[in-house]
Amino acid sequence: MNKPNWYELDVVAHVSSPGLVFYEDRIRHNIDLLISMIDDKSRLRPHVKTHKSVEVTKLLLEAGLQKFKCATIAEAEMLGSCEAPDVLLAYQPVGPNITRFIALQERFPKTSFSCLVDNPETATSMANLAREHKTTIRVYIDLNVGMNRTGIHPDKAFRLYEYITALEGLTLLGFHAYDGHIHDSDYGIRQQKVTEIIHVLHDLSRQIEQRYHQKPTIIAGGTPSFPIYAVATDFECSPGTFALWDNGYQQAFQEQHFLPAAVLVSRVVSLPDEQLICTDLGHKAVSAENELSRRVTFLNAPNLVPVSQSEEHLVLNAGVQHGYKVGDVLYGLPHHVCPTVALYDDVLSVSSERPPEVWKISSRKRKETI
Known part of the structure; x- marks a missing residue:
């Protein structure tokens, strides 16, 4: 549970992005x-x-x-x-x-x-x-x-x-x-x-x-x-x-030792120039109420620098000779998890005790039946 790459998914090839995973x-x-x-x-x-x-x-x-x-x-x-x-x-x-x-x-x-x-x-x-x-x-x-x-x-x-x-x-x-x-x-x-x-x-x-x-x-x-x-x-x-914890609380309240338990799966969808990469993690996929630099941190690529974000895209500066390819997977820790969860109809839930399951975010809407 505390291994360095705890977030990596064996089934990631079958996980659509952008997507949210509960651990x-x-x-x-x-x-x-x-x-x-x-x-x-x-x-x-x-x-x-x-x-x-x-x-x-x-x-x-x-x-x-x-x-x-x-x-x-x-x-x-x-x-x-x-x-x-x-x-x-x-x-x-x-x-x-x-x-x-x-x-x-x-x-x-x-x-x-x-x-x-x-x-x-x-x-x-x-x-x-x-x-x-x-x-x-x-x-x-x-x-x-x-x-x-x-x-x-x-x-x-x-x-x-x-x-x-x-x-x-x-x-x-x-x-x-x-x-x-x-x-x-x-x-x-x-x-x-x-x-x-x-x-x-x-x-x-x-x-x-x-x-x-x-x-x-x-x-x-x-x-x-x-x-x-x-x-x-x-x-x-x-x-x-x-x-679920998140990056914002993990940074701010270090006396509390909860573990991040919700991660965003994103993919590189384009390489617009030699330094920039574009992912599918737009406003609709991660809470965007904070400034651009405080929306998501990539666990497997912490040095990526956000440049711009729109509804469907997040552009990042990866530096020269970065080596990223279209289709590469990025695992993102949201800065604010509560409104991020509200963006998803369902999440993939993984456990060491069972196969992956799809969990509905059943009350993300303002109204269910009442």
Whole structure:
């Protein structure tokens, strides 16, 4: 699993490019490592937005994980189809999505679903629709702990907690705090910033306990902050990228020893001049939100320098007398794996224990059937 050329495929001659490959042995390693990093695996609520697949979800379930987090109703539906026991849609449904969320609950009764809310108006709309459908919606209050994307400021959260508690149709479970703005490579700086959030969350929790004599569940953090919450709190933790890992996180968070488990297969399709080679790894094949030099690193050709990228092509400078030929295979490690996975309908999965399989990325779309 850790051999230098671990990514090379015996079947590569039959693998279409551009293509994405999952390495199941490495995914299993990453799951085991994650569990070893926390005192109680019931505190783990892994985010499925990275892999978006039934098969990886089943690996997590087989490892004894019961709680999950997702970003879309399609991902929640995928989890429901796997009979995942506890699923948080880490999004506030508004408009027709509230009805979709209720339909989700009705479709998959073996799964306990919950979602986020951060204002009284949406909470009221959700409660009204829940009563109309003779059901109850389980919710967490979404807190803005510095990312300034969604959520209510913690100073205002107690009042919203009081409001929601009085609403028939909603069951309030606790708080959700995502700190995606904290991604410092320096662990000490990251720890300091996360510790400040922990103090805020503890203060809010004490207020709730004093008033309602019950301790709210707190779900906090993502992959960069996971090691800190894991040892410093009893919060539920929601890392996601750990399952596949990528070059960006491998470079930034070296204290976390997860293994890259998703690799892009690309081929040289043209030699436009004596120094340049053109591959089939365009915008449609690898996440392109970062600058050109931070989109993909080729494991078997780390010295290639990106020159330009378009929808279907990636041009690289290979230097003079490079020796590349049309048809040569390149194995690329994506810088950001989550949106890269979302570009593929299916992936090739390889394992030391079985022949290669095709796994569907079943929840890459915004909508499946609900």
